[in-house]
Every structure is written in C-alpha cells, then in structure tokens.
Amino acid sequence: MEFNVKSGQLEKQRTGCLVIPVYESKHLSAQAHKINEATQGYIAQLQRRGDLTGKQGHWLLINHIDGIAAERILLLGCGKEGEIKEYQFRELMLKMMLALNETAAQDALLCITEIPVKERDHCWKIRQAIQAYHFATYRFDEFKSKAEPQRRHLQRILFHMGNRKEVTYGERAAQEGQAIVQGMEIAKNLANIPANICTPSFLADKAKKFAKQHPKLNCAILDEKQMQALNMGLLLSVTAGSQSDAKLITMEYRGAHKETKPIVLVGKGITFDTGGNSIKVPPHMIGMKYDMCGAATVFGVLSAALELALPLNIIGVIPSCENMPGPDATRPEDIVTSMSGQTVEILNTDAEGRLILADALTYCERFHPDIVIDIATLTGACSLALGPYPSGLMSNTQELADALYNAGMQSGDTVWQLPLWDEYHEALKSEFADFSNVPISSIGAGTIVAGCFLAKFTQKYQWAHLDVANTATYSSGPKRGATGRPVPLLVQYLINRCQA
Ligand code: BES
Ligand code: MN
Ligand code: ZN
Numbered sequence: 001m002e003f004n005v006k007s008g009q010l011e012k013q014r015t016g017c018l019v020i021p022v023y024e025s026k027h028l029s030a031q032a033h034k035i036n037e038a039t040q041g042y043i044a045q046l047q048r049r050g051d052l053t054g055k056q057g058h059w060l061l062i063n064h065i066d067g068i069a070a071e072r073i074l075l076l077g078c079g080k081e082g083e084i085k086e087y088q089f090r091e092l093m094l095k096m097m098l099a100l101n102e103t104a105a106q107d108a109l110l111c112i113t114e115i116p117v118k119e120r121d122h123c124w125k126i127r128q129a130i131q132a133y134h135f136a137t138y139r140f141d142e143f144k145s146k147a148e149p150q151r152r153h154l155q156r157i158l159f160h161m162g163n164r165k166e167v168t169y170g171e172r173a174a175q176e177g178q179a180i181v182q183g184m185e186i187a188k189n190l191a192n193i194p195a196n197i198c199t200p201s202f203l204a205d206k207a208k209k210f211a212k213q214h215p216k217l218n219c220a221i222l223d224e225k226q227m228q229a230l231n232m233g234l235l236l237s238v239t240a241g242s243q244s245d246a247k248l249i250t251m252e253y254r255g256a257h258k259e260t261k262p263i264v265l266v267g268k269g270i271t272f273d274t275g276g277n278s279i280k281v282p283p284h285m286i287g288m289k290y291d292m293c294g295a296a297t298v299f300g301v302l303s304a305a306l307e308l309a310l311p312l313n314i315i316g317v318i319p320s321c322e323n324m325p326g327p328d329a330t331r332p333e334d335i336v337t338s339m340s341g342q343t344v345e346i347l348n349t350d351a352e353g354r355l356i357l358a359d360a361l362t363y364c365e366r367f368h369p370d371i372v373i374d375i376a377t378l379t380g381a382c383s384l385a386l387g388p389y390p391s392g393l394m395s396n397t398q399e400l401a402d403a404l405y406n407a408g409m410q411s412g413d414t415v416w417q418l419p420l421w422d423e424y425h426e427a428l429k430s431e432f433a434d435f436s437n438v439p440i441s442s443i444g445a446g447t448i449v450a451g452c453f454l455a456k457f458t459q460k461y462q463w464a465h466l467d468v469a470n471t472a473t474y475s476s477g478p479k480r481g482a483t484g485r486p487v488p489l490l491v492q493y494l495i496n497r498c499q500a
Contacts (some may be wrong), residue, residue: 031160
C-alpha cells in the first residue's frame with residue numbers, strides 16, 4: 001500500500017473513491033458543501049430522504065455521480081458537529097478503511113484532516129489513519145496450508161490537504177505513518193511465528209539477513225561460548241535447560257556521526273517461556289511464544305529508523321534463549337554470578353526475563369550509550385496494574401521518562417510510569433547472595449520489583465524500562481496475536497529526538 005497527500009479542487013479529482021465527512025446536522029462540512037454544489041444538491045437530497053444520517057461510523061457509498069470526476073464517494077458519518085475524541089477518530093478511521101476495502105476502488109482520496117479532534121493536527125490524523133488501515137488489513141496466514149483469498153483492490157491512499165502549503169508536512173506524516181506500520185508489521189510477523197520455528201538461531205538469522213539488506217546496518221551474533229567468556233552467568237542459567245543455543249544479537253544502525261553516542265534498545269527475546277523448573281500451569285503457558293515481543297520491537301523500530309533515515313545512532317541488543325525445564329535446567333535457590341559480578345539467588349526460574357536482560361544491560365556499557373531503553377514482556381502483574389492501555393514505564397532518569405510519556409501521548413501508544421523506590425528494592429534482599437530474582441515472600445507490585453531488579457544493572461547510564469506484558473499482544477476479545485506495540489511509541493520518541 002502506498003500513502004501520500006494531495007491538494008486541489010475536490011470535484012475535479014480523478015480517484016476510485018473520494019471520502020467526504022458528513023454530520024448528523026443538516027449543516028454540510030466544507031468538503032460536503034463543495035460536492036453538493038457540483039452535483040446540484042445531491043448530498044442535501046440524500047439527507048432529506050433520510051438515507052444519509054451522518055451518525056458516527058455510519059457511511060453511504062454512492063457511485064458515478066454527474067458533476068464530479070471521482071468514480072465513487074464514500075460519505076463518512078462523523079456524528080454531531082464539533083470535536084470528537086481521539087479514540088472515536090481511531091474507530092472512525094477503522095470503519096472507513098474496512099468500508100473502503102469492500103469497494104472495488106483501486107485508489108482513494110480521503111478528506112479526513114478537517115475532522116476536528118481536540119489538540120490534534122493534520123499529521124496526527126494522517127498517521128492514525130495509516131495505522132487504522134494496517135489494523136484493518138493485517139493477516140498472519142504464513143502457516144495456513146490454503147490462505148483465505150482476500151479482496152484487495154486498493155493500491156494507493158491519498159490524503160487531501162486543504163492547501164498546497166500543507167502538502168510538505170502532510171507528506172512527512174504519510175512517510176512516518178508508513179514507516180511505523182511497516183515496523184509494526186515486521187514486529188507482528190516475527191512475534192506471531194511459533195516457537196518451534198522462531199528459535200534464538202532463527203532470530204539471529206533474521207538479524208543477519210536484515211543487516212545484509214541495509215548498508216547502514218551491521219549485525220554481530222554471540223554464541224554461548226562467547227557468553228561464557230564474558231561471564232554472562234545469568235543468561236546462561238536461563239538457557240541451561242534448553243536444547244536450542246542461546247544467542248546475543250547486536251544490530252547497529254549508523255545514521256549519525258561516528259562520535260554521536262548511541263541510543264541502545266534492548267529487547268527480551270525469550271522464544272518460549274515454560275517457566276523452567278518453576279514450571280507454569282498449562283493455561284499460563286499459552287501466549288508464551290510471545291515472550292520475544294521485546295526483541296520483535298527492536299527489529300520493527302530499526303526498520304522504521306532505516307526507512308526514515310533518522311540522523312541517530314541506534315543499537316539493538318537482543319538476548320535470546322528458551323526457558324525450559326529439564327535435568328540441566330537451573331533449580332530454584334541456585335546462586336549464579338552475573339556479568340556485572342553481582343551474585344543472584346534464583347528463587348523462581350520463571351522470573352527469567354530479568355535475568356537475561358541483566359546481563360544484556362551490563363553488556364550495553366561497552367557502547368558508552370547516551371541512553372538505554374529495554375523492552376520486555378516482563379510481568380503478568382503489569383496487566384493487573386494497568387489493563388491493556390498503557391505499557392509500564394520505569395526509569396532512573398526523570399527527563400527520559402517524561403520524554404517517553406510525551407511520545408506515548410503523541411503517538412497514542414501510551415505508557416504510565418511506576419516508581420522504583422528504595423522500599424521496593426528491600427524485597428529482593430537475599431540471605432545468601434547479593435540479592436534474589438524474586439522476593440522470598442511476595443509484597444505484591446510484581447512489575448515494580450522486576451524493574452528494581454533491572455535497576456541494579458543500569459547504574460552506569462540513563463535508562464528506561466518498558467514492561468509490555470500487557471500491551472504487546474491482544475489479551476481479550478476476538479483478536480489473537482501481537483499488536484505491534486510499542487513500535488509507534490519508540491519511533492515517535494526517536495523522531496522527537498531528531499528535532500531536539
Ligand atoms: N514472560 C512472563 C511474563 C508474562 C506473563 C508476559 C503473562 C505476558 C503474559 C515472565 O517471564 C514471567 O513468567 N513472569 C512471572 C514473574 C514471577 C515469577 C515473579 C509472572 O509474571 O508471573
Ligand atoms: Mn517467565
Ligand atoms: Zn518470560
């Protein structure tokens with residue numbers, strides 16, 4: 001799908017389908033008014049007859065009307081005149097895209113930037129519309145022996161801009177939107193692949209292929225022997241029960257000067273989480289192929305950075321292994337030395353994400369990072385705390401937390417900060433090691449305690465932690481699978497960084 005912008009007189013636009021907003025009131029939007037004039041009052045007639053209600057999300061498709069060049073017009077009901085809420089705009093865009101997909105139009109011109117949404121500009125609306133198209137049409141049928149045939153006529157979507165001056169920044173918004181949905185698609189496709197195929201080696205191969213395609217991207221893979229040499233005891237303790245080889249994947253994107261300190265993104269890449277010897281009950285194991293959504297996010301964000309040629313240096317680091325039980329697997333109460341030298345008493349082998357991340361975060365020191373952000377499906381408790389809306393955010397630098405919060409509000413891919421106070425750190429005290437990976441007796445606040453564990457390995461740089469256990473997959477409702485979050489959040493953060 002191709003997205004772009006266009007300006008010019010509506011009635012003269014040659015397009016497969018023109019989308020025009022209409023309201024419940026008889027008053028016509030500026031665009032509807034133009035079409036009404038060009039068609040000798042046809043729109044007003046439809047309103048009088050009662051065929052055109054203008055109710056939010058309702059629409060009417062009309063074909064081949066005298067007086068206008070477009071083959072079809074989709075009259076899109078926007079409800080009562082006046083501002084609509086952001087989520088209502090998103091729903092509206094989704095309904096519009098589903099309707100457009102049902103037509104035989106090969107291209108469409110959408111007049112949606114004038115729909116009033118509180119404090120949202122044209123760029124935001126264009127990007128949300130592009131994301132709605134992605135949401136409406138995404139399928140993952142790689143593993144169906146016979147893919148269901150799909151009706152897909154649309155090739156190109158254009159957004160109509162009121163005047164020529166707006167075209168330049170509208171174009172940029174379309175580019176950004178396209179880069180974001182491409183990144184989301186990469187993340188979703190990777191995450192949806194089952195764990196019998198998506199192994200740590202599979203992810204490493206993807207990274208190598210990805211780097212081969214892009215001259216600005218380099219990739220290096222560490223195997224278990226090399227991890228041993230680096231004393232990554234925690235990562236190795238998690239992979240101990242698995243037949244698959246662990247990998248530490250590094251992808252480097254150079255978009256800025258050599259000397260510019262990099263932004264490092266660390267993604268949890270557990271390709272399957274059984275819980276290990278602290279084994280999960282079967283219902284809790286469903287969905288654990290998605291325990292590499294953090295890793296998938298890193299791929300998606302790097303793809304968007306490449307697509308937009310962001311003038312930044314970005315390094316993706318992915319510790320990847322399986323968490324399996326078995327004779328060689330780590331036992332509860334084992335004590336292991338981390339790459340940082342700190343010793344950890346592993347009281348629960350199901351709290352494995354923080355272990356592999358800890359060594360990966362120590363490894364990041366060698367990049368002399370400007371900032372480090374880790375992304376992880378880390379705790380089920382994050383769903384209890386926040387439901388499916390914002391991802392959990394924790395940070396040792398308030399400025400960074402604020403920047404991520406703002407990027408969340410801008411992109412609609414939101415985050416909510418949780419505290420990392422000393423009181424919570426107390427819960428990880430161990431009788432026998434420097435600390436344990438979970439409290440010996442729970443204090444609740446599982447998401448925060450996990451964040452505190454990571455904080456013990458990130459003292460040398462500015463760091464933020466995103467717990468996406470509640471947002472990276474659909475948790476309820478008819479949809480199953482990866483959401484592509486938090487790709488929009490991180491791409492927005494990076495775009496903002498370029499403007500600062
Ligand atoms: N991968 C899970 C977290 C998770 C749970 C993600 C549900 C998505 C949905 C993580 O490794 C885990 O098992 N966490 C434990 C931590 C506990 C042992 C302290 C959890 O959340 O139960
Ligand atoms: Mn686990
Ligand atoms: Zn896990």
